[in-house]
Amino acid sequence: MAPRTHQLVQQIAAPDWVDQDLLTREDAVKLLDREIAAERDRLGEERITGWSTANRNAARDLAARRIAAMEALRTDLLSD
Template sequence: MEDRIEQIPQADWVDQDLLTRELAGSLLDEEIAAERGRIDRVDRGIGGDDIVMSRADMERRLAAMEAIRADNTQQATIRF
């Protein structure tokens, strides 16, 4: 016999994990660093299993991530 799963009385949206701007920014910083590393390896002719795009596509992805990161930093600033 299967155990019953107790249902919480709140709606599902109440129990969601929220990604803070700070956490999102730190995750984005990590991915920016990783993408720069992949581009560097391509430039040195090393390659790797994690390189799945052309260098041009990696450059575009890096530029987009950097723009989003800059916007995230500006929005997080509180001005009085």
């Protein structure tokens, strides 16, 4: 078994939170709005060709549940 080697990490003189991108609720709502619209567009398209009816319906059901979950999260973000 080879001996472990350690790498030095350069520390910066700033709190951890300074180095992070912070997402506001408003930003999160905007991102959700775009994703909901994109998912609705995909749901309306007939891009799923060559699939059985059952698989096509399952894909549509999954997309609809994804939209519902994103809409619920959006509502929660707006109500806080």
